[in-house]
Amino acid sequence: MPKVKGKTQKRAPQGRRRTAPPPPQVEPSRADPASIVTGLVLVVAVIVAGAALLGGSMSKLGAGVSGAVDSTAASLGFAVQDVRIVGLQQDTCRARLVQQTAGIETGDNMFRADPHTIRRRILSSGQVTSAQVYRLWPNQILIHASPARAAAVWHDGEAWRVIDGTGQIMEGLAAQDYADLIRLSGAEAPAGVPALLRFLAEAGSVSERLSYAERVSRRRWDIRLRNGLLIRLPPDTSVARAAKELAALDGSARLTERSLARIDLRVPERTFLEPLDETDAAGVPAES
Known part of the structure; x- marks a missing residue:
């Protein structure tokens, strides 16, 4: 029998061998301090929460979590150690009141010391005209406050006292x-x-001709101009309305320069005038 020739296997042409890509380099991850703190706080909070759920009420749960968070922050160095107030060095009494109003004490959790909340508290106290609060990590609160300026002098029955724009x-x-x-x-x-x-x-040129102001019933003002004119104002909550009405009348009719004994602005949209030569007569209403 004739021999069966087997098929010759063709070999692939030898070319350049492809070099395998190098394995990716693995760099060790760097720990973020803030992430570490957050993680530790969460771990402690979970542990306390579990313990509270097993044997406590929701109020105890909240207190436990809050206490754990504060303790953890303090142990890591994030507790308030210094509250510094700048701008009130000449008024130690006001500086002390500002610090009390801020509501921040040594040992408080720095994460809870929100600058915006602290600033709102300080401004609401009326002790300063402006305030900026900075949280300086890890443990300092800086308060920069601008004191109010002298605005008036008041006779308290015994002596004259200087009053600032906030009423202090x-x-x-x-x-x-x-x-x-x-x-x-x-x-x-x-x-x-x-x-x-x-x-x-807001009352135009009235301030330039003001002689003095008298507090009435602890809720409103009577002001006297240098020409003797008395202007009766409404309660403090309505002074903006009264100022607008007086400015309009003064601008159109020069009301405060006329021969009047009294201008009464206490009634909304009704201005009562008392002529200078008829001080015993009833007030005469003027359009406003």
């Missing part, structure tokens, strides 16, 4: 050094200073 008495200042400021009288007059200043700021 400025201790240690001599009233004779502020003779050009507004003179005030009446019980609890300082508390109404912010409202009085708002009125004067």
Whole structure:
């Protein structure tokens, strides 16, 4: 029998061998300090939560979690160690009040010391005209406050006292050094200073001719101009409305320069005038 020739297997042409790509280099991950702190806090919180669920109420759960978070933050160095106030070095009493209002004490959790919340507390106290709060990690709170300026002098029945724009008495200042400021009288007059200043700021040229202001019933003002004209204002909550009405009348009819004994702005949209030569007569309403 003839031999069966087997098929010759063709070999693939030899070319350049492909070099295998190098294995990817694995770099060790770097731990983020903030992530570590957050992780530890969460772990402790979970442990406390489990314990509370097994044998406590929801109120105890919340207290436990809060206490655990604060303790963990303190152990890691994130607790308030210093509250520094800048801008009130000359007024230690006001600085102390600002710190109390801020509501931050040594040992508090830095993560809970929200600058925006602290700033709102300080401004609501009326002790300063502006405030900026900074959280300086890991353990300091910086408060930069601007004190109010002297705005008036008030006679308290015994002596003259200097009052700032927020209605606070400025201790240690001599009233004779502020003779050009507004003179005030009446019980609890300082508390109404912010409202009085708002009125004067919006009432046109009245502030330039003001002689003094008297606090009435601890809730509103009567102001006297240098020409003798008395202007009766409404309660403090309505001074903006009164200022707008007076400015409009003064601009169109120069009302405060006329021969009048009294202008009464206490009734909304009704301005009552009392002529100078008829001080015993009833008030005459004017359109407003």
